[in-house]
Amino acid sequence: MESVIFHIDVNSAFLSWEATYRMRELGDTKDLRLIPAVVGGSEESRHGIVLAKSEAAKKYGIVTGEPLVDARRKCPNLVTVAPNFPVYVKYSNQLQQLLQDYSPDIEQYSIDESFVDMTGTRQLFGPPIEAAHKIKDRVQKELGFTVNVGISNNKLLAKMASDFKKPNLVHTLFPEEIASKMWPLPVSELFFVGKQTAKKLYSLGIFTIGDLANTDKKIIHDNLKSHGDVIWEFANGISDSMDKAAKKDAAPANRGYSNETTIAFDVTDARTAKAILLSLTETVASRIRADRSYISVISVYMVDHEFKQSSRQVTLPSCTNVTNEIYSYVCSLFDQLWNGNPIRLLGVHTSKATNEQLRQYSLFEGQNVEKLSRLDSAIDAIRSKYGEDSVKRASFIHADEDAREGIRHMTGGLNKAKREQ
Numbered sequence: 001m002e003s004v005i006f007h008i009d010v011n012s013a014f015l016s017w018e019a020t021y022r023m024r025e026l027g028d029t030k031d032l033r034l035i036p037a038v039v040g041g042s043e044e045s046r047h048g049i050v051l052a053k054s055e056a057a058k059k060y061g062i063v064t065g066e067p068l069v070d071a072r073r074k075c076p077n078l079v080t081v082a083p084n085f086p087v088y089v090k091y092s093n094q095l096q097q098l099l100q101d102y103s104p105d106i107e108q109y110s111i112d113e114s115f116v117d118m119t120g121t122r123q124l125f126g127p128p129i130e131a132a133h134k135i136k137d138r139v140q141k142e143l144g145f146t147v148n149v150g151i152s153n154n155k156l157l158a159k160m161a162s163d164f165k166k167p168n169l170v171h172t173l174f175p176e177e178i179a180s181k182m183w184p185l186p187v188s189e190l191f192f193v194g195k196q197t198a199k200k201l202y203s204l205g206i207f208t209i210g211d212l213a214n215t216d217k218k219i220i221h222d223n224l225k226s227h228g229d230v231i232w233e234f235a236n237g238i239s240d241s242m243d244k245a246a247k248k249d250a251a252p253a254n255r256g257y258s259n260e261t262t263i264a265f266d267v268t269d270a271r272t273a274k275a276i277l278l279s280l281t282e283t284v285a286s287r288i289r290a291d292r293s294y295i296s297v298i299s300v301y302m303v304d305h306e307f308k309q310s311s312r313q314v315t316l317p318s319c320t321n322v323t324n325e326i327y328s329y330v331c332s333l334f335d336q337l338w339n340g341n342p343i344r345l346l347g348v349h350t351s352k353a354t355n356e357q358l359r360q361y362s363l364f365e366g367q368n369v370e371k372l373s374r375l376d377s378a379i380d381a382i383r384s385k386y387g388e389d390s391v392k393r394a395s396f397i398h399a400d401e402d403a404r405e406g407i408r409h410m411t412g413g414l415n416k417a418k419r420e421q
Contacts, residue, residue, distance in 0.1 A: 183210025260347025
């Protein structure tokens with residue numbers, strides 16, 4: 001039986017979910033999807049990056065990832081809203097529940113994308129295009145947002161199809177349609193082709209996906225090595241490398257763990273800076289332990305109010321995953337690094353991760369480190385069962401009441417709602 005794969009992609013997910021939430025649950029009459037609008041961080045707290053944009057905003061040249069200040073220059077009347085990740089997680093989960101009515105074989109590829117294996121469902125839901133329209137229309141009616149549905153025989157082509165014209169549409173991209181539908185597209189639109197790869201391909205005279213597909217594979221390999229092999233196969237509609245790449249990325253142990261945060265105010269005292277570093281270290285160390293790993297290199301990264309970057313690192317005598325031990329090195333590095341200038345960004349980075357604990361104990365430290373390690377494991381278990389806010393250090397108990405907001409007891413990278421998604 002020939003495989004039938006759907007790729008379900010939420011249109012402008014964060015902005016669409018934000019609009020749905022505001023209209024359905026808050027009674028707002030303004031649909032953010034129909035006006036120049038973006039979801040982005042707070043400009044006041046300096047997290048001013050466009051996370052999602054409406055089609056109307058796109059017409060002004062606004063792109064995902066650019067600073068809000070640049071987006072506002074392009075469109076002075078731009079409406080900006082801060083992200084609300086708990087809402088987005090809720091709608092994402094609702095979509096997953098709806099898709100389960102159509103197939104037991106669902107792979108959630110990201111918070112707003114899913115692959116659905118519809119092989120053998122024709123008798124239940126009709127031909128693939130008919131079934132895709134049923135899913136698309138039901139999502140819009142019951143959940144309030146729209147999706148694109150791409151249809152093919154493999155995941156790669158289904159994903160490429162869903163990226164065709166948007167929003168709220170169904171597209172097919174079967175092998176016999178590759179030459180007419182995919183090959184004319186710019187090579188930059190091919191899955192796994194980023195900006196740097198596209199520049200390299202341009203230098204080789206390759207501008208469309210068809211150009212890449214019809215170039216000798218050896219030429220691509222000689223210039224882009226194994227990555228070139230993958231994208232050449234993608235250009236020819238071969239999906240095997242998609243699963244292989246995912247497995248390859250997932251297989252090796254994480255070689256390092258890091259978190260950093262842009263601060264809502266200029267930090268001018270060491271006490272506040274070290275409180276932020278402690279909150280970053282809490283998150284980093286918990287992730288290290290979750291992977292049953294240990295690290296042996298720690299670095300502190302800093303950006304001051306004039307955007308000058310600096311960092312300092314240390315190699316530990318023994319690997320560790322103990323929060324207090326990592327934090328003691330972080331503080332020492334900070335003291336060596338900081339010159340007194342106001343700070344706007346701090347980061348804690350670790351590397352040389354291993355799954356083996358190779359430690360040379362001194363005469364006095366062994367028992368203390370063992371106790372701290374058992375304590376950390378107990379705290380991790382409590383937080384896992386009852387939520388990360390169930391256990392806090394005393395120094396963070398009143399953090400939410402601090403007039404200078406933004407110092408949570410676990411900070412950096414993904415916020416709580418996104419980490420729990």
